[in-house]
Amino acid sequence: MEQFQPELETCPICGSAGNCHIHDYYGRSIIDFLSGRKQKENLCIMRVFCDSCEHAHAILPDIIVPYSSYSLFFILFILGEYFAGLHTIEQLCERFDVSEKQFHKWLTLWKSHKKQWLGILNDSETDNNSFYRHLVLLDSYSSFSMDFIRLTAYSFLQSHRNPVLTSPKNARYRQTVFAPDIFLF
Ligand SMILES: [Zn+2]
Incomplete structure (x- = not known):
């Protein structure tokens, strides 16, 4: 994020x-799975504002699935354990402290998005x-994440649809993945 220069970005709307310029910051929490247990972490999210269309955009790191309280890592971890076939859904839900209903929502999303992608x-x-x-095992999950958004207009494992915009007239909601052109490693 230190390399992010909103004034150089193109407004996705x-x-x-x-x-675009930095508008404000807001706090949100995210549920993660660290050191073998469910944990709530606090994140500081930057919003940028576009002077042209007067929309604010939240800049979300890859670990956030839009509208989800659970981190991407958490969701992928529990699904991966299930796909490995070593535990029942009941056992996994107890270990990860989630309801079976929630687990089935993720599994349904996974299957639907997998089909859309493949x-x-x-x-x-x-x-x-x-x-x-x-x-x-992908070298860059961000590249997959970006290509999935290009294909479907929403994030992998995102359950809620993006809002419909009413102004300006030609506006359409669009997520983009910020890929810095400077590589640290
Ligand atoms: Zn704009």
Whole structure:
């Protein structure tokens, strides 16, 4: 985030360049799974404002699935344990301290998004565990995350739809993934 320069970014809503600046920061919590237990962490989220269309944009790190209280890591971890086939859903829900209803919501989303990403033919030939291993072994999860948004207009494992915008007239909600052009490693 230190390299992020909002004034150089193109607004994802109106498409104008050079009109975004830092607006404010807000706190939100995220539920993660660290050292073998469920933990709540606090995050500080930056919002930028576009002077051209007067929309504010939250800059979310990859570990956040928009609208989800649980981190991406948490969701992938419990699903991965399930796909490995060593535990029942009941056992996993107890260990991760989540309801079975919540687990089934994630599993349904996973299956639906996997199908959207792979296409019907490849989806039927790729089991959950193979797709999971493919994802976690990727060199850059951000690249997958960006391509998935380009394909579907929402984030992988995002359950809630993005809002419909009413102004300006040509506005459409669009998520983008910020990829800094400077590499630290
Ligand atoms: Zn704008």
